[in-house]
Amino acid sequence: MQKFKEEIGRLLAPLVSLDPEEVITLLEVPPETTYGDLAFPCFTLAKKRKKAPPLIAEELSGELSGRKGLFWEKAVPRGPYLNFFITPGAFGHEVLSQIWENGEKYGHTDLGKGGNVPIDYSSPNIAKPFGIGHIRSTVIGHALYLIYRALGYNSIGINHLGDWGTQFGKLIVAFKRWGEESKLEADPVNYLYRLYVQFHQRVEEDPELDDEARSWFRKLENGDEEAVGYWNRFRQLSLENYELIYNLLGIEFEHYHGESHYNKMLDRVINLVQDKDIARESEGALMIDLEPHGLPPVMLRKKDGATLYITRDLAAAIYRYETFNFALSLYVVGAEQTLHFQQLFKVLELLGFDWSSRCIHVPFGLIRFKEGRMSTRAGKIILLEEVLQRSIDMAREIIEEKNPDLVDKEGAAKAVGLGAVRFGDLSNDRVKNIEFDWEKVLDFSGETAAYIQYAHARICSILRKAGAEFAEWDNSAASILVKEEETALIKTLAILPDKIIASADSLRPSILARYLIDVAREFNRFYHNCPVLGSEGELKHGRLLLISATRQVIANGLALLGIAAPEEM
RNA sequence: GCGCCCGUGGUGAAAGGGAUAUCACGCAGGCCUCCGGAGCCUGAAGUCGGGGUUCGAAUCCCUGCGGGCGCACCA
Numbered sequence: 001m002q003k004f005k006e007e008i009g010r011l012l013a014p015l016v017s018l019d020p021e022e023v024i025t026l027l028e029v030p031p032e033t034t035y036g037d038l039a040f041p042c043f044t045l046a047k048k049r050k051k052a053p054p055l056i057a058e059e060l061s062g063e064l065s066g067r068k069g070l071f072w073e074k075a076v077p078r079g080p081y082l083n084f085f086i087t088p089g090a091f092g093h094e095v096l097s098q099i100w101e102n103g104e105k106y107g108h109t110d111l112g113k114g115g116n117v118p119i120d121y122s123s124p125n126i127a128k129p130f131g132i133g134h135i136r137s138t139v140i141g142h143a144l145y146l147i148y149r150a151l152g153y154n155s156i157g158i159n160h161l162g163d164w165g166t167q168f169g170k171l172i173v174a175f176k177r178w179g180e181e182s183k184l185e186a187d188p189v190n191y192l193y194r195l196y197v198q199f200h201q202r203v204e205e206d207p208e209l210d211d212e213a214r215s216w217f218r219k220l221e222n223g224d225e226e227a228v229g230y231w232n233r234f235r236q237l238s239l240e241n242y243e244l245i246y247n248l249l250g251i252e253f254e255h256y257h258g259e260s261h262y263n264k265m266l267d268r269v270i271n272l273v274q275d276k277d278i279a280r281e282s283e284g285a286l287m288i289d290l291e292p293h294g295l296p297p298v299m300l301r302k303k304d305g306a307t308l309y310i311t312r313d314l315a316a317a318i319y320r321y322e323t324f325n326f327a328l329s330l331y332v333v334g335a336e337q338t339l340h341f342q343q344l345f346k347v348l349e350l351l352g353f354d355w356s357s358r359c360i361h362v363p364f365g366l367i368r369f370k371e372g373r374m375s376t377r378a379g380k381i382i383l384l385e386e387v388l389q390r391s392i393d394m395a396r397e398i399i400e401e402k403n404p405d406l407v408d409k410e411g412a413a414k415a416v417g418l419g420a421v422r423f424g425d426l427s428n429d430r431v432k433n434i435e436f437d438w439e440k441v442l443d444f445s446g447e448t449a450a451y452i453q454y455a456h457a458r459i460c461s462i463l464r465k466a467g468a469e470f471a472e473w474d475n476s477a478a479s480i481l482v483k484e485e486e487t488a489l490i491k492t493l494a495i496l497p498d499k500i501i502a503s504a505d506s507l508r509p510s511i512l513a514r515y516l517i518d519v520a521r522e523f524n525r526f527y528h529n530c531p532v533l534g535s536e537g538e539l540k541h542g543r544l545l546l547i548s549a550t551r552q553v554i555a556n557g558l559a560l561l562g563i564a565a566p567e568e569m
Numbered sequence: 570g571c572g573c574c575c576g577u578g579g580u581g582a583a584a585g586g587g588a589u590a591u592c593a594c595g596c597a598g599g600c601c602u603c604c605g606g607a608g609c610c611u612g613a614a615g616u617c618g619g620g621g622u623u624c625g626a627a628u629c630c631c632u633g634c635g636g637g638c639g640c641a642c643c644a
């Protein structure tokens with residue numbers, strides 16, 4: 001597609017007195033393929049030439065009449081646009097050979113030039129179960145991690161564990177009062193969770209529990225041996241539980257730097273703030289007034305001397321800059337924390353760090369129940385493990401029914417089940433809230449990962465039947481695909497690189513996810529209208545090359561979303 | 570009270586100032602002696618109300634309504 005654009009850029013530039021690059025950025029894809037394949041809009045020329053855009057389009061096509069290029073065969077004006085039509089054979093050859101040569105790397109580029117991109121994602125709160133609410137950060141963050149990798153950046157996954165804070169005071173109080181050693185041993189995370197919920201129930205009648213919890217947290221910050229002992233134990237038990245989920249999802253982090261990791265740096269942050277003279281004491285607490293910047297004040301230190309979330313986040317941001325000298329620093333965290341990040345980045349700016357503009361909060365909406373929001377404290381929560389397990393079970397059932405002879409049923413069930421959960425979350429990026437609905441999670445038809453995976457499996461099946469005889473490149477076979485369904489599919493395959501870049505630029509994996517739906521849809525159209533194994537000679541070979549390229553694009557795209565592409569399902 | 574986000578067919582979503590608003594679920598019909606029917610084809614149905622900016626608005630601005638989130642000792 002890029003070569004096609006470049007050709008038109010060179011062609012049009014002298015006619016419209018613009019640089020070829022300028023022409024290329026103006027080019028659009030028409031809404032209907034029948035209009036053409038690339039459109040040059042004439043609006044911007046209207047003022048310069050003092051003519052109506054449709055007239056300009058008309059004139060340009062007149063100047064081009066009778067000419068054609070390597071990749072385009074005609075230019076037709078339609079309203080204010082000049083539409084170019086590609087030459088199917090030459091274009092097909094170009095696209096298929098690109099995919100053939102680049103294989104797994106098709107779509108990847110080196111735009112990032114190795115720049116570091118720390119990505120703060122997943123980041124569950126220790127001692128709380130891994131709820132469905134965390135899946136969005138985990139899945140979106142991991143996809144961005146993979147996508148930035150594909151663009152030549154050095155993504156660095158950071159699991160910013162919530163392993164510090166008042167909740168540990170609460171847990172210690174709860175465990176000391178009502179805890180039982182044997183139950184903790186048996187099922188640590190769920191038991192800690194029950195204690196946490198219990199604490200919040202009891203605190204209704206006994207508000208003093210809160211004070212007690214705060215005091216235990218202060219002890220923890222002061223290195224009290226008993227408090228640290230509990231903390232270590234709870235943290236370790238929780239981590240072991242998370243590992244199971246990350247293994248299942250195939251996610252690895254470069255760093256497990258939780259909030260506690262920055263404890264040593266908090267004094268330095270406080271000093272920095274005081275040196276810059278942007279903080280003041282208020283009612284015994286240390287505050288920064290952000291009123292002049294239209295934001296509420298932030299508190300760095302409570303009157304009892306304990307620090308807060310934002311203090312540790314400041315330390316973390318500085319640490320990440322000093323360690324990675326990042327090109328970009330991403331925080332994949334829920335939209336409800338938008339204000340927090342505005343404050344965080346503003347304080348960094350006030351501290352004189354010009355890199356604060358390279359820190360970006362990537363927000364996403366809440367997952368809610370029909371009845372209202374989820375709440376860890378109230379015990380209203382769905383466990384991610386349960387969602388994943390049920391999805392895999394459902395996939396297994398369907399496979400049992402549709403493909404009982406499949407050898408690796410378990411592998412396919414995992415691919416499909418996990419893919420469904422991930423894709424459900426990725427395909428509708430939106431900052432909107434999501435209503436949790438079992439039926440939707442467990443639905444494998446329509447715009448789902450299974451739809452894409454199914455297309456992939458079908459292609460693999462055809463390629464297996466075709467055998468080795470067609471597994472070779474052939475220039476003329478790659479150039480003879482001119483049917484409408486073939487050309488449409490080729491054009492779709494051509495834009496994978498653009499979609500990966502757009503996903504990264506806009507921080508929206510959904511762009512890539514939706515694109516893969518398009519690829520699968522175009523493939524299905526082709527499949528139902530163009531027999532592959534039923535064709536003869538060069539046409540058969542050409543179609544095999546086409547489906548092989550399609551398979552590659554689907555596999556590459558799904559890989560960047562963290563979704564498996566099984567050969568059979 | 571103040572601030573931020575979101576309102577698109579019955580339902581869930583796409584469209585990042587451009588052409589006739591795209592897709593899925595569901596609904597009504599059709600397609601397997603044929604490469605895997607988790608599929609394909611056809612159909613009905615939609616931009617919350619009111620102002621503006623623009624040659625052009627689902628998109629930008631104002632306003633009303635509806636929903637969500639946040640706002641000093643949680644994270």
